Amino acid sequence: xxxxxAILNRDNLYAEEEIDSKDILRILxxxxxxxxxxxxxxxxxQSKYGYLPETALRTVSERTGRSLVDIYGVAAFYRFxxxxxxxxxxxxxxxxxxxxxxxxxxxxxxxxxQLGITAGQTTEDREFTLETVNCLGACALGPVVVIxxxxxxxxxxxxxxxxxxxxxxxxxxxxxxxxERIFPVDVRCPHCNQSFKDETFIIDGxxxxxxxxxMDHKQGWIRMSSLYGSYNVCTEHEIPEDMIVSxxxxxxxxxxxxxxxxxxxxxxxxxxxxxxxxxxxxxxxRGCKNRMLDLV
Amino acid sequence: xxxxxxxxxxxxxxxGTTLLEAARFLGFPIPTLCHMEGLSPYGACRLCMVEIGxxxxxxxxxxxxxxAEEGLKVRTTSSRVLRARRMILELLLASCPQSxxxxxxxxxHGIRRQRFRQEYEDCILCGLCVRICEEQMMAKAIGFRSRGxxxxxxxxxxxxxxxxxxxxACMYVCxxxxxxxxxxxxxxxxxxxxxxxxPPCIEKEQFDDMxxxxxxxxxxxxxxx
Numbered sequence: 001x002x003x004x005x006a007i008l009n010r011d012n013l014y015a016e017e018e019i020d021s022k023d024i025l026r027i028l029x030x031x032x033x034x035x036x037x038x039x040x041x042x043x044x045x046q047s048k049y050g051y052l053p054e055t056a057l058r059t060v061s062e063r064t065g066r067s068l069v070d071i072y073g074v075a076a077f078y079r080f081x082x083x084x085x086x087x088x089x090x091x092x093x094x095x096x097x098x099x100x101x102x103x104x105x106x107x108x109x110x111x112x113x114q115l116g117i118t119a120g121q122t123t124e125d126r127e128f129t130l131e132t133v134n135c136l137g138a139c140a141l142g143p144v145v146v147i148x149x150x151x152x153x154x155x156x157x158x159x160x161x162x163x164x165x166x167x168x169x170x171x172x173x174x175x176x177x178x179x180e181r182i183f184p185v186d187v188r189c190p191h192c193n194q195s196f197k198d199e200t201f202i203i204d205g206x207x208x209x210x211x212x213x214x215m216d217h218k219q220g221w222i223r224m225s226s227l228y229g230s231y232n233v234c235t236e237h238e239i240p241e242d243m244i245v246s247x248x249x250x251x252x253x254x255x256x257x258x259x260x261x262x263x264x265x266x267x268x269x270x271x272x273x274x275x276x277x278x279x280x281x282x283x284x285x286r287g288c289k290n291r292m293l294d295l296v
Numbered sequence: 297x298x299x300x301x302x303x304x305x306x307x308x309x310x311x312g313t314t315l316l317e318a319a320r321f322l323g324f325p326i327p328t329l330c331h332m333e334g335l336s337p338y339g340a341c342r343l344c345m346v347e348i349g350x351x352x353x354x355x356x357x358x359x360x361x362x363x364a365e366e367g368l369k370v371r372t373t374s375s376r377v378l379r380a381r382r383m384i385l386e387l388l389l390a391s392c393p394q395s396x397x398x399x400x401x402x403x404x405h406g407i408r409r410q411r412f413r414q415e416y417e418d419c420i421l422c423g424l425c426v427r428i429c430e431e432q433m434m435a436k437a438i439g440f441r442s443r444g445x446x447x448x449x450x451x452x453x454x455x456x457x458x459x460x461x462x463x464x465a466c467m468y469v470c471x472x473x474x475x476x477x478x479x480x481x482x483x484x485x486x487x488x489x490x491x492x493x494x495p496p497c498i499e500k501e502q503f504d505d506m507x508x509x510x511x512x513x514x515x516x517x518x519x520x521x
């Protein structure tokens with residue numbers, strides 16, 4: 001059984017010796033046809049490792065025939081690229097004019113004190129990287145702090161510790177109680193009209209939706225989060241990424257047919273009635289997050 | 297052919313000629329630091345500044361990168377040009393006071409004092425070494441790194457380069473470090489003459505304080521005696 005989450009996985013922290021040149025070759029393969037795309041290659045490497053390892057840049061240089069000097073020059077030029085390993089969480093303090101006059105400098109100092117590093121550095125346990133930025137364009141809300149892509153406004157010195165604790169816990173975990181875009185739906189089989197709800201298996205704090213899936217002569221159960229907006233699933237057998245599966249009702253054992261094609265990946269979309277009227281269509285391709293809800 | 301006026305003199309030059317080449321061909325001296333024949337023009341040092349056009353729309357451009365245009369009026373030594381050049385030299389002198397080339401140029405332009413905070417850089421980021429390494433030595437061992445005030449020239453990751461052949465061309469062309477002897481960094485040393493003498497011509501501790509240049513080399517001077 002594999003617990004799967006749609007949460008951005010920032011736990012992939014690689015040390016220099018763990019870098020697999022095969023991964024880098026795979027990335028290079030994608031861009032082999034075009035001569036441009038150095039920035040795209042570097043972006044992809046950085047998104048995989050969190051930074052640009054020296055060995056990776058050397059491989060890129062060998063494979064693309066570009067000199068290492070040019071590649072290093074590009075990597076060192078853009079602030080987005082980092083040549084040093086970064087922490088699991090990124091805390092970014094705005095030091096723009098508006099934030100500055102409202103005391104952003106103090107906030108930075110507090111962050112530095114709490115983490116024991118100076119701006120631009122990463123803590124020894126590689127939990128946090130502290131950065132400053134010159135303007136985030138949210139000047140009315142200053143001082144602004146961004147932690148892992150989540151914005152915090154009017155940050156004061158006293159709030160810093162709390163923010164760091166929140167960051168450590170993981171801000172990307174969905175706050176189900178408070179988020180209005182997320183609500184539970186109960187889905188039924190289009191044939192026998194029986195509910196998929198499974199009270200015995202809880203995902204995201206709500207009963208999950210149970211169905212059977214068939215792929216490659218194998219059949220097994222899948223339990224999906226009943227929350228619209230959450231993509232958390234558990235499966236009996238691991239389903240490879242990008243595979244299209246067919247769904248089978250656990251009550252009447254009939255296959256649920258795909259009636260339309262997914263607008264994003266062209267796999268069949270499977271319609272199911274939703275309790276309270278309307279229907280939901282979900283894409284049958286593993287990894288595709290296309291969902292459509294028509295409420296009547 | 298393109299007709300233009302340089303310091304009131306009507307001249308015709310071939311298409312593609314830069315203002316610097318045209319002026320030098322006519323014998324008007326224009327000081328440069330980052331220009332070298334055989335290397336692509338770069339326009340980094342701004343010393344070759346000339347004034348083009350007519351007042352009030354006259355403007356300063358770097359002559360090494362500006363191609364000759366039909367009917368262009370160029371002044372190579374107007375008071376505005378000289379003022380700009382002196383300012384640039386003063387700034388260069390403030391950042392790289394050790395450079396003999398810059399000292400000589402400053403002296404020739406009548407600079408007797410320097411109003412800016414003294415720094416002791418050994419690079420003016422003119423890019424000559426980067427260009428000679430790439431264009432003449434076909435090595436591409438060094439390049440620009442980072443940007444803004446952190447911009448520097450060197451090898452990637454500051455590691456010894458695989459493609460560098462220790463030809464020394466970068467040091468040869470440099471107007472700021474001018475064949476600085478690298479005896480104190482033996483792994484980078486090109487000549488090592490002074491270190492191989494018995495007894496060595498200078499002690500390492502002293503060396504760091506000495507402004508040792510490879511031409512003339514102290515060791516070579518000793519040998520002659």
